[in-house]
Amino acid sequence: MHAGFTDLEVTAMSAALQAARRGHRGANPLVGAAILTRDSQIVVGHHAGAGSPHAEADVITTAIDLGVDLTASSLFVTLEPCNHVGRTGPCAQAIIDAGIPDVVFALPDSNHAAAGGAATLTEAGVRVRSGLGYEESSALNSRWRGAVAAERPFVTAKIAQSLDGMVAAADGTSQWITSTASREHAHQFRSRVDGILVGTGTVLADDPRLNARGPSGEPLESQPVPIVLGLTSLPPESFLALNPDxxxxxxxxxxxxxxxxxxxxxxxxxxxxxxxVLGAFFAAGAVDEVFCYQAPLLVGSGLSSMSGLNTSTLSDAVSLVPDETAEPAMYQLGPDVLLHFIVGEAGAGAGAGAGADHYTI
Ligand SMILES: NC(=O)c1ccc[n+]([C@@H]2O[C@H](COP(=O)([O-])OP(=O)(O)OC[C@H]3O[C@@H](n4cnc5c(N)ncnc54)[C@H](OP(=O)(O)O)[C@@H]3O)[C@@H](O)[C@H]2O)c1
Structure with a gap:
C-alpha cells in the first residue's frame, strides 16, 4: 500500500525509521536516514540529539567511509531535510554537495526556520518525493511536535521512588532512595538537558544544587540551567540562591x-x-517523557511521588507508553529498575533502537 514506491524503497524507509529510534528525545526530533545504493545496499544514520550531526550528515559520512557512490544512490530520511544553519549546517546543501540525485522524505518540516529544504533540493535538480513513512514518522515525534506547536520546551519528568511510590519517608528523609547506579544515570541525563526544574518545597527541604556530576562528584562538561518554580523566596544561603545562573x-x-x-x-x-510540582506538570498535560527509577524499598508511610493530579476514576488516569528509543524501556540499574515512558504516543515504543549500520538485502 505504498503507491509509487518499490519494495526496496519501502525497506529503506523502514531502516531510516528504525535508525531514528536510536536517538535521544529532547530539544530536537528523532530523525533517521538511509542511503540505498545502486547495488541495493542500505546504509543508515541517525540524529543523536541537539548539537550532534543531523541524520543526513551522519549517513553521508558513513556512506563515504564505506566507499559508496553517492551520485548513484537514493537518500531516505524521516523528516524533510532542513534548509537553515542552526547548530549544524543546512542538510539540503549537504545533500546537493554530496551529489545525491534522489531524495525521499517522510514528513514535511513544520519548523518554519528549518522548512524549505525540499524546494532547495528541487531547484538544484534533485528528484524529491515525500509521504513514504509519513504516519510512522509523525507518531514517533508527536509529543515533540506538540511541544513546538505550544511554543514550550520538551519536558521530561524524573521520578525516583520506592516500590510503594514514595519519594520521602514520613520523617522527611529522602536521600538516597535510589542506588548509586541510578544516580549516575540521572546525572548523565542531567547533562543532556537545557534546564532542571524543582519547586520551592524541594529547595527548602533538600537544598539541591541541580547540577550534573560524575561518579566522583566532578562537574560534567555540559551543565543545565537550575530552575525553581514558586512564590516563596529562596533561603539566601541555599546553593541555588548563591548560584548566579x-x-x-x-x-x-x-x-x-x-x-x-x-x-x-x-x-x-x-x-x-x-x-x-510534578503533579502540577502532569495535570497541565505538560509532561512528554518519563524516567522512573524504581528502588526495591517499601517505605510504608511517607510522601507519595505525586500530588494534585485530581483524578478519581481509572478512566481519567494518565497512561504512559513504554519507550524504546535510545535505550530499553526497562532495565536494571544496580538493585533498581529504570522505566522509560513517552506520554500519549501510542506505537512510539515499537521497534527497539538496535540494528546494524550497514546491511545487504
Ligand atoms: N526522591 C526524589 O526524587 C525527590 C525529588 C524532589 C523532591 N523530593 C522530596 O519532596 C519533598 C518536597 O515536596 P514538595 O511537593 O513541597 O516539593 P516541590 O513540588 O518541589 O515544591 C512545592 C512548592 O512549589 C511551588 N509551586 C509552584 N508551582 C506550583 C504548582 N503549580 N502547584 C503546586 N505547587 C507549586 C509551591 O510553593 P510556593 O508557595 O513557593 O509557590 C509549592 O509549595 C521533600 O521532602 C523532598 O525531599 C524528593
Missing part, C-alpha cells in the same frame, strides 16, 4: 513558566519534582 520563576502557572523558559532559549527541561 539560577532562574527563579515566581509563579505557579505551568504554561506561563514554560513559555518563559522557551523564550529564554531552553528547549528541553527535566522536571525533578517534588510531588506538588
Amino acid at each position: 539560577t532562574v527563579h520563576l515566581r509563579t505557579r502557572n505551568i504554561t506561563a513558566a514554560l513559555g518563559e523558559l522557551r523564550s529564554r532559549g531552553l528547549r528541553h527541561i527535566l522536571v525533578e519534582g517534588g510531588p506538588s
